[in-house]
Structures are given as structure tokens and as C-alpha cells.
Amino acid sequence: MGSPGSFASPARVVQAIRIRVRSFGRATGGVSAVEFALIFPIMLLLLVGIIELSNGVDNWRKVTLLSRAVADLTSQGDKQNPMTDAAMADILRSAKLILRPFDTTNVKIVVSALGVDLKGFSLRPVVCSSAATDNAQARATGPASDLSVPQGFQVTGTRYILAEVTMPYAPMLGSALVNQLGGTNGRITLTVNTPWPTRGGQPYGANPYSEVLLPKGSPCPAPVT
Numbered sequence: 712m713g714s715p716g717s718f719a720s721p722a723r724v725v726q727a728i729r730i731r732v733r734s735f736g737r738a739t740g741g742v743s744a745v746e747f748a749l750i751f752p753i754m755l756l757l758l759v760g761i762i763e764l765s766n767g768v769d770n771w772r773k774v775t776l777l778s779r780a781v782a783d784l785t786s787q788g789d790k791q792n793p794m795t796d797a798a799m800a801d802i803l804r805s806a807k808l809i810l811r812p813f814d815t816t817n818v819k820i821v822v823s824a825l826g827v828d829l830k831g832f833s834l835r836p837v838v839c840s841s842a843a844t845d846n847a848q849a850r851a852t853g854p855a856s857d858l859s860v861p862q863g864f865q866v867t868g869t870r871y872i873l874a875e876v877t878m879p880y881a882p883m884l885g886s887a888l889v890n891q892l893g894g895t896n897g898r899i900t901l902t903v904n905t906p907w908p909t910r911g912g913q914p915y916g917a918n919p920y921s922e923v924l925l926p927k928g929s930p931c932p933a934p935v936t
Contacts, residue, residue, distance in 0.1 A: 763882055771901055773810050774878050777818075778905040780806045782874035785822050786923060788911025793924030799842050810878075819847035821875040824909075826931035827860055829868040829918050836860050839870070840928020847877075852928075861906045870922040870931070872907045 781802060789798045803822075807815045823841040827833065836858050841850040864871050879898040912923035915930035922930055 770813055770880050774876055774901045775903050777806050777809045778874045778876040778903040780809055781820055781822055782872050782905045782907035786872045786907045786910045788923040792912050793926055793928045796926045799926050803844055817879050819877045820844045821847050821849060823850045823873045824923050824925055825871055825873050827867055827869040832867045834860050837931055839931035840925040842925045868918045868920050870909045870920045874905045877902045
């Protein structure tokens, strides 16, 4: 049987607890590790987000440049009107080089020669001729119900080129999130449409504006509606 002094009194126990609590409150060992463990996931998320955003913006910029290049080159026409299939194919093929290093396999390009009615102005343009890459569908000739004449081209008889480019963009991470935000199969479809004034070609009939005819195309009738 132990002596009476072998057991600590309640007062001493309470005092010992208080000392431990105070020591714990003043302890700083391991604080940095805990803080880093809390902040690291946020830092990693920000890093991935910045990289992904930069990559996506770069892809969008290149698609925009591609659309502008196709519209510009097509607007200059060919040595003959309508332009040859070879000339059109060269434009579409060479313009895709702008997209490097991004994959161009699934890029779709549709380029059309559009016209505004010569006798009665309408915001609804007419497709005079159209061409497209092998994986896309050229526009049918006639009134385009899904298009409007853009600012700067709203003049009777105007002829202009419209390049339409679509490209699926697959984020490096977060494909499931992309699907939740409206994407398909972890991809976002980038779409850029670029109208461009006609620079080449020749005028037809009573219309003073020059018109570029795409391969196997015919001039817009006057009036075009």
C-alpha cells in the first residue's frame, strides 16, 4: 500500500493541466507544416487553372487568326473566277498551319461568298457560293436564314466573304467539369466567324461590287432575293 503522498491532489492535477494548456498555446513547432498543408491544395488549383486558362486562350487566339486568314486569302480570289478547287484547297490547308502546335484533325472550315440584295436592302444575306473542308458541309446557295449582314456590309449590292471555323478544345484537366458546364465528351467547341470585304473577283451584271466565286460557284443573281 502506497504512502499518502504517492497520489497527486486534485489541485495539483488542475495546476498541471493549466501548465500543459499554456505550453500548448505558446508552442509554434509544426505550425508552418500545418499552414502549408492547408494552403497547398489551393495553390495547386490556382496553378492548374492558370495553365489551363493560358492554353485555352492561346487556342482561341489561333482559331481566330485561322478564321481571319481564310477569309482574307479567299477574298483576294484567284487568277480566274470562279477560283479552282486547287486554289481553295491550298488556302484551307495552308491556313491550318496557324493552329500549330494544336491538333488540326477535327477543325472544320466553311467559307462562303455572300451578297446583299441590289434592289431592296435586307439584313438577311444570300449565299452565292460556298466551300468547306472534307469534314464539314458547305452552305447551300440561297437566303441564309441563320445569318445577318454584319455592320460595315449593310449596303445594297455588297459582296463579302464569311469564314466559319469550329474546333473542339480538350482541356488538359477537368473534363468532367467541362461536361457539367455544357461541353461534350470533355471538350468545348470553339467557334469563330469572320466576315471580310471582297478584294478580288469581278463585278457581274449591274452590280458595281466585285464578287469572288468559289469553286464551281455562280454569281449571285441580281436582285439576289
